[in-house]
Amino acid sequence: MTAVRNIAAIVEKEWRHYFGSPIAWVALFVWTLLFGIFFSFGLSFFVKQSAMTAQQMEFGQKLSLNEYVIRPVFHNMAVVALFLTPMLTMRLFAEEKRQGTLELLATSPLTDLQIVLGKFLAATGLYALMILAGLLNLAMLWHYSTTPPEWKPVATGFLALLLFGACFIALGTFLSTLTRNQIVAGILSFCLFLGIWTLGWADDPTNGPVMKVVAYLGVTNHMEDMVKGVLELKDVIFYLSFIAFGLFLAHQSVESQRWRA
Amino acid sequence: MIEVEGLTKRYGRHTAVDSVSFHVRKGEILGFLGPNGAGKTTTMRILACYLPPTEGRARVAGFDVFEAPLEVKKRLGYLPETPPLYPDMEVTTFLDFVAKVKGVPGRERKARIEDAIAKCRLGEVRFKRIGYLSKGYRQRVGLAQAILHNPDVLILDEPTSGLDPKQIIETRDLIRGLGGDHTVILSTHILPEVEMTCGRVVIISKGKVVAEDTPGNLTRRLQGAGALRLEVLGNGAAVAEVLRGVPGVLAIHPRPAGEGLAAFDVEAAAGQDVRALLARAVVQGGFGLLGLSQVGMSLEEIFLHLTTTDAALETGAASDTKEVSA
Numbered sequence: 001m002t003a004v005r006n007i008a009a010i011v012e013k014e015w016r017h018y019f020g021s022p023i024a025w026v027a028l029f030v031w032t033l034l035f036g037i038f039f040s041f042g043l044s045f046f047v048k049q050s051a052m053t054a055q056q057m058e059f060g061q062k063l064s065l066n067e068y069v070i071r072p073v074f075h076n077m078a079v080v081a082l083f084l085t086p087m088l089t090m091r092l093f094a095e096e097k098r099q100g101t102l103e104l105l106a107t108s109p110l111t112d113l114q115i116v117l118g119k120f121l122a123a124t125g126l127y128a129l130m131i132l133a134g135l136l137n138l139a140m141l142w143h144y145s146t147t148p149p150e151w152k153p154v155a156t157g158f159l160a161l162l163l164f165g166a167c168f169i170a171l172g173t174f175l176s177t178l179t180r181n182q183i184v185a186g187i188l189s190f191c192l193f194l195g196i197w198t199l200g201w202a203d204d205p206t207n208g209p210v211m212k213v214v215a216y217l218g219v220t221n222h223m224e225d226m227v228k229g230v231l232e233l234k235d236v237i238f239y240l241s242f243i244a245f246g247l248f249l250a251h252q253s254v255e256s257q258r259w260r261a
Numbered sequence: 262m263i264e265v266e267g268l269t270k271r272y273g274r275h276t277a278v279d280s281v282s283f284h285v286r287k288g289e290i291l292g293f294l295g296p297n298g299a300g301k302t303t304t305m306r307i308l309a310c311y312l313p314p315t316e317g318r319a320r321v322a323g324f325d326v327f328e329a330p331l332e333v334k335k336r337l338g339y340l341p342e343t344p345p346l347y348p349d350m351e352v353t354t355f356l357d358f359v360a361k362v363k364g365v366p367g368r369e370r371k372a373r374i375e376d377a378i379a380k381c382r383l384g385e386v387r388f389k390r391i392g393y394l395s396k397g398y399r400q401r402v403g404l405a406q407a408i409l410h411n412p413d414v415l416i417l418d419e420p421t422s423g424l425d426p427k428q429i430i431e432t433r434d435l436i437r438g439l440g441g442d443h444t445v446i447l448s449t450h451i452l453p454e455v456e457m458t459c460g461r462v463v464i465i466s467k468g469k470v471v472a473e474d475t476p477g478n479l480t481r482r483l484q485g486a487g488a489l490r491l492e493v494l495g496n497g498a499a500v501a502e503v504l505r506g507v508p509g510v511l512a513i514h515p516r517p518a519g520e521g522l523a524a525f526d527v528e529a530a531a532g533q534d535v536r537a538l539l540a541r542a543v544v545q546g547g548f549g550l551l552g553l554s555q556v557g558m559s560l561e562e563i564f565l566h567l568t569t570t571d572a573a574l575e576t577g578a579a580s581d582t583k584e585v586s587a
Contacts, residue, residue: 002364009361013347016358020349104345104406107309108362109334259313 006110010118011125014092018126023091027084028130031077035134038076042069065141065149066229074157074227077134078220081127081165082193088123089172090186093254097180112254116173116247123169124162131161153229160226163239167219168193170246177253262287262414262444263308267317270303277303279468280317285461287413290440292459292476293448300468301448302342305416308446309339322413335364338412338443342419344403348392352383352402355391356409363410377405380435396423404432408439415439417447421454433458489527489536490516494549497523503546509533522551 018024046068053063096102105115135158142148172189179185200218202211215221219242222235263285270278278300285291295301306312308319310330318325324332347355356377360370378387381401386394391402400423407415420436421429436458439445449455455462456476464472464479472479493500497515500523504513511528518524529535536553543550 005364006362009358012361013358016354017347017349099345099347100341100343101345101347103306103311103339103341104359105362106311107334107337107339107341108359109331109364110362111331258311 003111003114006114007118007121010105010110010115011122014119014122015126017091018088018122023087024126027087027126028133031080031084031130032133032136034080035073035077036137038073039069039137042072062147065145065147066153069141070138070149070154070157071227074161074223077131077161078164078223081161081168082197083190084130085123085127085165085168086172086186086189086193088126089169089176089189091176091182092119092123092173093176093250094179094182094185098182106258113251116250116254120166120170120173120247120250123173124166127165127169128162131158131165150229153227156226156229156231159231159236160223163226163236163243164219164223167196167239167242167246170243170250171196174246174250174253177250177257262289262322263291263446264320265304265308265317266319268304268307268314268319269316270300270307270312271315276468278307278314281465281468281470282317283463283470283473285444285446287444288441289461290436290445290447290459292455292462293446293465294450294452294455294462295448295465296450299465301465302418304465305339305418305446305448306341309337309341309416310334311339336413338407338410338415340403340407340415340417340420342422344399344406346391346399346402346406348390350391352378352387352389352391352394352405355402356405359406359409365410373409373411377409380408381405382431397425397428400424401428401432404435408443413444415443415445415447417445419449420447421449421451429454488514488555489529489539490552490554491525491527491539491543491550492518492552493523493525493543494521494551495523495547500543500546500548501525503542503548504539507535507538507542509535509538523548 015024046063046065049068050063093102096105106112135154138149138154168189171192172185175188175192176182176185178188196217196219198218199214200220201215203215203218203221204211207215216238219239222238225232226235263283265284266282267280268278268282269276269280281300281304283291293301293305303312307314308321308326310326310333313327318327320326321333322336324336326333347358350358353374356374357370360373365373378384381404383398383401383405386398391399394402400420404417404420407417417436421432424432433454436445436447440460447458459476462472462474462476462479463470491504497518501513501515504510504525504527509529511530513528514526516524516526527535527539536555540550540553
């Protein structure tokens, strides 16, 4: 019980920082704006394509909103997440170290794990809120479309985007423990995320076993099925273990720095 | 309440704290005195479970800082050298957060916060952002944070730094008021502060305890070591030579003097009155003795004395007449 209360106190504090500063508002604004832009592009393309297929009677089959509008938006937003998550995580520990407030947290009856988890959950929570705010755009499809899209791929797509971003957030939390300078933490995070992203490009059926492993580690490939609406346990486990690994590193780093201090 | 045994902290090859031992009884206020870099902050950080010791043991409220840090932290209020504050939070919001992480139960939280605000006189600024507060107020928010959960033990690293004289007096009163119920260790390099607030003093220098006593005893013990101010007609270097030859003289410090004159502050070993010997030496040396007066050693000087000439003091010896570099 105490553990939950402690973590909740950290989450609350971080959210105060996020929303008390421009960080949360800018992140929400940029995210929803880009979501809206990608969505409207997707939608206008879809409307044009539908009109064309409607004229060619032999292809009289209706196009899927999920496939032509929602799925591309999710893919594009994953790229946006690559840019925005470092901004959410870079100050988590770096700022506490610079301000000397880590000394307050470290001398309070909290465990290092509670501090790490609290900070991770706070950033992930804000990120989840960003995704949800973006998803409001999709609500229009249900309102206006005569054949509304399937909701299940939207739900799994949300989960994919959330897990994918949470991997970056976990790693970003770790990188933020390494420095007192949040800009350094931000740059390191972005570069590492980009590197992990490119691992996914090694995904080619003709590749040898080594490249297969490399491709497996690329966080993007595990999104594919989920965005299509197929929830595979192995993908979820991949993401969860990735997150656990990032948090493990963060915890080790916080703990060991006190030993070396 | 606090037991420290042979505590040592090394950073690589540098030893910041060198087998420090002391005890603090329940309700006592202990002053921790030493020049900058003496190891005060390191010792306090170890007691606050922020740093692990390299060697030795420290127990706070019956719990080992290394084996049961969470139990120690529950019973401990800690004000680091720079108060750990979130500049973008309001004072009450900040205290509310601290109360939560310190495990103050929900129903007591409000009362505890009000109490801390009243004790640290933060009423006027309670809804201000900490970043906009003056240094004095920030220091007081830091103090409020430390006493918030009514801990058994308080560790205050220079609690009055950055305060104006009035605030210093108020803070000292506050700390004095905390004694009895709370066990307090406070570090400082302001000596009157120790005299006014602490029941006992531990002086550390270069990581080692050089003295441990009540402020009164410490002053008494060292009173004899007061300096003598001497004014002599004659060549400075020649006079200095003569003065060095006087038994009981620890060091002599030349002072500015007029043409053909020489002036010195003479430090004598504790408990020895060398005035008569000095006068005789000067006269026998063929110089004119113009003045000889006792300059009472202030607490500051005692402190400097202890933390810079501890080797000479420990042996109680006076044979070493070399100038001691500070």
